[in-house]
Amino acid sequence: MYSCVFILECTALAFLCACADIDSSTQTYSERCHDDAKIKGYQADFGGYKKGKTIPFKHSDGYLFSLAVTDRNNYLDELCQKQLNTTLESAYPIYSISLSVKNPSFYYDSDDKEKHEIVEARFGQYVFSLVNPLAHKEARIVEKVGGKDSVYFGPDSLYFDEMEINGVTYKDVAVSYGSKYEDRDRKSSVESDAKLYYQTKKGILKIEMEDGSHIAINEKEDD
Amino acid sequence: MKKLFLLALAALLFACFDSYDPPEDTDDTTILLKAKRKYVRDSVIYLADTVKFVDELIQSVSYSNDDDPWLHYSIRSMTSGVDISLWVTSNSDGGNIKVWCSPNQYKEITFEEPVFPATAGVYKLIFKDSLEVNDSTYYNILKFDATDTLDKQCNISAFYYGMHDGIVKVVSKNGVELNRVPASVYEDALERRAEERARADSIAQAVADSIARAVADSIIQANTNKENGSDQENEDGDSITVSQDVADLAESVADCIRDAYLSGSLSALSDCEL
Numbered sequence: 001m002y003s004c005v006f007i008l009e010c011t012a013l014a015f016l017c018a019c020a021d022i023d024s025s026t027q028t029y030s031e032r033c034h035d036d037a038k039i040k041g042y043q044a045d046f047g048g049y050k051k052g053k054t055i056p057f058k059h060s061d062g063y064l065f066s067l068a069v070t071d072r073n074n075y076l077d078e079l080c081q082k083q084l085n086t087t088l089e090s091a092y093p094i095y096s097i098s099l100s101v102k103n104p105s106f107y108y109d110s111d112d113k114e115k116h117e118i119v120e121a122r123f124g125q126y127v128f129s130l131v132n133p134l135a136h137k138e139a140r141i142v143e144k145v146g147g148k149d150s151v152y153f154g155p156d157s158l159y160f161d162e163m164e165i166n167g168v169t170y171k172d173v174a175v176s177y178g179s180k181y182e183d184r185d186r187k188s189s190v191e192s193d194a195k196l197y198y199q200t201k202k203g204i205l206k207i208e209m210e211d212g213s214h215i216a217i218n219e220k221e222d223d
Numbered sequence: 224m225k226k227l228f229l230l231a232l233a234a235l236l237f238a239c240f241d242s243y244d245p246p247e248d249t250d251d252t253t254i255l256l257k258a259k260r261k262y263v264r265d266s267v268i269y270l271a272d273t274v275k276f277v278d279e280l281i282q283s284v285s286y287s288n289d290d291d292p293w294l295h296y297s298i299r300s301m302t303s304g305v306d307i308s309l310w311v312t313s314n315s316d317g318g319n320i321k322v323w324c325s326p327n328q329y330k331e332i333t334f335e336e337p338v339f340p341a342t343a344g345v346y347k348l349i350f351k352d353s354l355e356v357n358d359s360t361y362y363n364i365l366k367f368d369a370t371d372t373l374d375k376q377c378n379i380s381a382f383y384y385g386m387h388d389g390i391v392k393v394v395s396k397n398g399v400e401l402n403r404v405p406a407s408v409y410e411d412a413l414e415r416r417a418e419e420r421a422r423a424d425s426i427a428q429a430v431a432d433s434i435a436r437a438v439a440d441s442i443i444q445a446n447t448n449k450e451n452g453s454d455q456e457n458e459d460g461d462s463i464t465v466s467q468d469v470a471d472l473a474e475s476v477a478d479c480i481r482d483a484y485l486s487g488s489l490s491a492l493s494d495c496e497l
Contacts, residue, residue, distance in 0.1 A: 059276070060416070062275065063276065070326075070375060089326065093303055093395075096304030096325050096378050098326070182281075209301075212412075213412075
């Protein structure tokens, strides 16, 4: 009976490892290159972006516009990396937001997998690294200061249990501080005060720019 | 026989060289290349519509004046999706003009041996002597026109490149014009936005203070006893005593509510222990 349970446990463990693309064999990188280009989990679910979808947004200067998903491409590149690239565009204001995911086709261990769970967003000269909001939530450190609980957030990110944006409440919202390119060739970037608010389900919720303007998702329907 | 072979070889070589017909360096390309470019290699310009939108853009130019002159111009917006490159090469490099634009910067639009108006598929290059933009006149303008295409290559329908000034106008896909403006327009927009933000912050702060004060008052009222010679009076004029513990609790909860409200977190409000 116990051996049967043991076998079942081993089978379940093997199945879990296979699902997570974790490969601890001694084969070389190219030998372990898996054919499956499909990206799963947070990175694939981010925003629920499908080609042709439009999302209503509002600019702080009053412009109402839609961001349309004009491209979504998932493929395995020549270096055996899974890539998922998404482009969001609006006619006016003229915006092009590029979301890119680049993962190896296998991971050495769970830590290796975790550090790759990033969606990179490019907006104008700004670049944001969007870590899974739940990772931000789990990383919070609660400290007692003066007898009261105070929550410490990471130095380059913030997390809100919920946040109201243009009349709609969103849960599990994370914030990423962007870096920006100042040179013509985009070779080196510097820190910026630009912030991108996001969650897994709706993707990009709000982008605050250094010029004092912002764009924010505008889903509340008029009464 | 040997002479015949050499003659055939010479004829073959001649034929080969003769078949190489490099694209001509047209007069119109030369205009672009010989324009005296005085703008700084990396400079900041501003484009604005007629309502409120204004954006900062970085433009840069590099060029060579040697026997094979070329010019490379690029402009990128800080926040919007305007991202344009222009590459002009002379005869030995092909004598052509290439245009790149966002979102497909890796796919160029090539105008071979351009004579204006030039076409490349559905795209056009048109030369204009001058263009009026916001009470300023810019000279020697090259207009890139993509208005007739449903192609997704460019996120704009037209741009106007001044040979001495860089981009002076961009037209969006739905026809909105962004015109070159002085830095003061951008600075005014920054100032206006800062004022609007300060006003919104002060309103939010006043609301948060008001809510926090109301909660603190209700805590004090619920935890105080009537006593003669006490510190405060209630609405009916009766004197009340507020213990230090109650005052501390009221202040703590008020601070918590104020912070939670200002951070926009509703769940944080429920965490404020009453």
